[in-house]
Amino acid sequence: MKKFLLLSALAILSFKASAWEGDGTEASPYLIATQADLVQLLTSNEAHDGEYFRQTDNIDMDGVVLDKRIADFQGIYDGGNREITNFVSDNGLFEKITNATIQNVNLRSGIVENKNGFVSENVGGLVGTATDSKILNCHNSATVSSPHSNTGGIAGYCQRCEVRNCENLGVVLSQGDNTGGIAGSFNGGDGIFDCSNYGTVIGEKYVGGLVGSASAVIENGKNFGYVSSTSDDENAYVGGVLGNSSALLIGVIEHSGLFNYGEVYAANAGMVGGVAGSIANGSNMANVAKVTGKYHVGGVAGHAGDMTRAYNMGEVTGVECVGGVSSQAGNLEKCFNRGTVLGHDSVAGLSNIINDGVYEECYAACKVQSTKENPVAVGAFIGYWKPGGLIAVGELKNCYYDGGLCSEKPVGNDTSMPNGLSQGNVDDIASYFTSEFTDYWYVPEGNAGYPALSDVGFVSGNSAEEVCDVSITINYEDEEWPVYPYTQAKVEMKAAASSVLCFGVKEIEGKIAMVTLDGSKVESSNGLYVIHVFDEDLKMDIVIDFKSAESAVGDTDETQGGIYCREGLISLSGYDGYTMRLYDTSGCMVFVSEISSASEQVNPGLLQDGVYIVNLTNGAETVSEKILF
Known part of the structure; x- marks a missing residue:
């Protein structure tokens, strides 16, 4: 059993800053090189206002538990892109920061868990509470868990902050x-x-792959993780990227460049969307994963103010008020849905309800189906609409639906074809749009001939010609990851672009299992895939960039001395007991793993294509090889 040293700021006297090398200036920052250096900083009762710190080496925090810290850090901490491993704390690396900058920090492994309720309810992997601060180029792979509100992989609560170029790979759980x-x-x-x-995110209300609740701009955000809500509230606000944009009340913030690739599951909750549960204004957004909710469910957004240039490719399932793009929106421009839409009542291919807004240059080419006998307001394009009267309500301009894919009437509560909406097929869809079709639209491969938005980017799935099987090692013996103690579970693989099951489901038993999934069920093997590991209660997603064998460097162990890359995995032979570190060409470590068998396949996660350096060491011997992803 591991022994831990419990360090509390209430029981430790502050060290003088002179114990660190450097003088705390920008030109000569205090250097954090060892575990003792870092512990001294994190348990200090001083604010370090305006002082500079730089981490100069990887730091293993094994044996240390940071608990009940009270300092408000106000300095500048540069992690130097070095790692911090085996980190255990009740509330992040820094519990609270004000007018501070945290940058280039890589929290590689650990557990941040608020169990005793002593700390504030704001819990984050790197920062619990941030005020008037910047968090830049930081990465978290630690599990973050809290029974309270405001829980995040990077930060729990941010007030007037800037967060940029950050990434979370850890599981985030909140009650x-x-x-x-x-x-x-x-x-x-x-x-x-x-x-x-990339991590699984599970909470009660206001749950998002990136942020639960926001009243600030979110730009160029992506979620690949599984997002779920345990709430049964009709206003739970759950989204693949954003749970709720509270700026919906003031309508002055526009979010853009938001993409969701991870499944969103909130079967008993309302206000559920592939990108956002509720969003004020948004542009250039897409969802390509399955979305499940109960009330007000949308492929892109549950509720929306104005959206332009947005699309959905994932299956959307709900009970009432379900739409392919949104359940309800103010104005929609240049939006489309290709995903199947399922529900009971008020179900539609594009948007369930149109009120007093304008839907322009939008189309639905999808299956729409009610799972109830004698349903109400099920439409191929719109579910419920009240046009006409003393005051005109809602307007359609240059919109289209493919009646060949959906036999439902165009508007669920009306038998007539409204002005501005046409029925046709894929061959003549462009004619229903404006004369500037090519300014905004194009017809990509993989979209069955339907147009896509040229400035948003279209995810069509896979492109490689060769199909390969893939072997996956499932390992839950590591005591640092008690969240998923699977003894019996299933593993399946899906194309992230479509959420279509393509590699089958396999049973696994025990905490370590090698599973080979059949690649013959798909046309190709390139692209982003999501490995789902699940049982009745819990679920974890692993995202990999799956490559065909054509992209491998070396086909046998001998070609690279027992190190070669294929299908997004690094295969190692003869390195039992070694530590493997993976570096990019700039020297930044992007992955680390302990090798526990003589023949092992390692999944380094989602990496950009390019050359990487594999470094293997056992203390006595070091081996380095270049590989191509």
């Missing part, structure tokens, strides 16, 4: 509201830019 892979709650400030989440 409260405001849960996100990057931030639980984000209020004011510059916003969240160029961030991604």
Whole structure:
């Protein structure tokens, strides 16, 4: 059993800053090189206002538990892109920061768990509470868990902050509201830019792959993780990227560049969307994964103010008020849905309800179906509409639906064809749009001949010609990951672009299992895939960039001395007991793993194509090889 040293700020006297090398200036920052250096900083009762710190080496926090810290850090901490591993704390690396900058920090492994209720309800992997601060180029792979609200992989609660180029790969679990892979709650400030989440995110209400609740701009955000809500509230606000945009009340913030690739599951909740549960204004957005909710469910958004250039490719399932793009929106422009839409009442291919807005240059080419006998307001394009009267309500311009894919009437509560809406087939869809069709639209491969938005980017699935099987090692013996103690479970593989099951489901037993999934069920093997590991209660997603054998360097162990890459996996032979580190060409570590068998396949996660350096060491010997992803 491991022994831990419990360190509390209430029981430790502060060290003098002079114990660190450097003088705390930008030109000569205090250097954090060892576990003792980092512990000294994190348990200090000093604010370190305006002082600079730089981490100069990887730091293993094994044996240390940081608990009950009270300092409000106000300095500048640069992690130097070095790693912090085996981190155990009740509330992140820094419990609270004000007017601070945290940058280039890589929290590689650990558990951040608020169990005793002593700390504030704001819990994050790197920062619990951030005010007037910047968090830049940071990565979290630690599990973050809290019974309270405001829980995030990077930060629990942000007030007037800027978060940029951050990434969460850790599981984020909360029994409260405001849960996100990057931030639980984000209020004011510059916003969240160029961030991604790959970890499973589970919370009560206001749950998002990136942020649970936000009143600031979110731009260029991607979610690949499984997002779920345990709530049965009709206003739960659950989204693949964003749970709720509270700016819906003021209508001045526009989110853009938001993409969701991970399944969104909130079967008993309302206000559920592939990208957002509720969003004020948004553009350039897409969802390509399955979305399940109960009330007000949309492929892109549950509720929306104005949306332009947005689309959905995933299956959308709900009970009432279900739409392919949204359940209800103010104005929609240049939006489309290709995903199947299922529900009981008020179900539609594009949007369930149109009120007093305008839907322009939108189309639905999808199956729409009610799972109830004698349903109400089921339409191929719109579910419920009240046009005419003393005051005109709603307007359609240059919109289209493919009647060949859906036999339902165009408007669920009306038998007539409304002005501005046409029925046709894929061959003549362009004629229903404006004369500037090519300014905004094009017909990509993989979309069955239907147009896509040229400035949004279309995810069509796979492109490689060769099909390969893939072997996956499932390992849950690591005591640092008690969240998923599977003894019996299933594993399946899906194309992230379509959420279509393509590799079959396999049973696994025990905490370690090698599973080979059949690639013959898909036309190709390139692209993003999601490996789902699940039982009756819990679920984990692993995202990989699956490559065909043509992209491998070396086909046998001998070609690279027992190291070769194929199908997005690194195969190692003869390195039992070694530690493998993977570096990009700039020297930044992107992955680390302990090798426990003589022949092992390692999944390094989602990596960009390019050259990487594999470094293997056992203390006495070091081996380095270049590989091509």
